[in-house]
């Protein structure tokens with residue numbers, strides 16, 4: 001069973017959607033798929049019914065959407081870097097020839113609002129700020145509201161947010177938090193096979209993007225978003241993935257993926273209950289770790305509800321991960337420099353609390369076995 005920080009387990013009924021007979025992408029059937037996707041996707045981004053922001057789907061990955069977000073942004077970009085994926089966001093910006101200022105934050109923490117405010121004052125003005133809401137490499141969640149508030153003090157600065165391992169696990173609240181562009185691949189907390197990405201853009205982002213020249217074609221956010229809105233995707237989309245996306249979003253929206261006692265919940269209430277399930281899983285995982293004398297890697301206040309990154313202490317992390325794999329539980333070693341020093345448990349997507357108990361029980365067994373072994 002996959003407990004890595006994505007891709008994660010996909011429910012069989014969602015997988016079955018991928019096997020539907022092919023349809024043409026310029027047909028009423030395809031338009032109908034778009035119609036099914038949009039309302040629950042708005043709930044995934046936490047849009048109010050009167051919101052002027054627009055949601056869309058593209059047949060690409062999370063990294064593809066980093067590039068798309070930046071293709072519609074202005075030239076001067078401040079990139080908050082606190083892990084491997086936020087570093088990638090800055091590298092994508094550099095590769096597009098943007099004028100990039102990197103605001104380095106110690107791994108294990110999110111950017112503090114006053115630090116961001118000072119960087120914007122000192123090094124600005126900027127057209128955009130990039131932030132990764134949930135650093136999958138470190139299990140760090142950056143609270144979005146205070147960041148949005150800071151960016152909103154700068155009228156011409158747009159906030160571009162990677163919500164790849166965040167959406168459907170924690171509330172995006174796109175408008176309330178002052179986001180201008182947010183995106184995600186679907187293989188993480190949305191619990192779908194990789195293959196498409198979802199995104200949301202504010203009116204002011206789109207207004208500016210329309211004026212940016214040389215936005216390319218395949219990753220032009222305006223072209224892709226307008227294609228979605230007009231039910232005329234600029235390319236042949238990954239149609240089977242649209243079926244799976246529609247089914248999964250509708251099921252989340254209808255409370256189908258919730259613990260049994262909560263299945264009567266619908267719409268925004270069902271999404272909130274999903275986030276609360278992930279909060280409980282974070283708490284439980286941390287309590288389990290504490291029972292073994294292990295600490296979360298992220299600082300207090302920055303701990304993700306979808307990915308727990310735990311410092312391994314004296315534990316032989318590679319042997320621990322391998323021991324669990326033997327029992328058919330896949331978790332991840334630390335990312336990059338954190339390999340061997342941390343491990344990551346992706347309690348995201350449709351995993352349920354009894355499944356987590358089973359994993360942690362197996363982990364207890366592996367740790368007991370490792371500590372019984374004589375050290376070399």
Ligand SMILES: Cc1ncc(COP(=O)(O)O)c(C=O)c1O
Pocket residue numbers: 006061062063064085132134135136137162164165185194
């Ligand atoms: C936070 C974050 N951003 C971006 C990516 C890259 O996404 P993709 O591999 O779909 O391009 C990942 C992948 O793990 C991620 O965790």
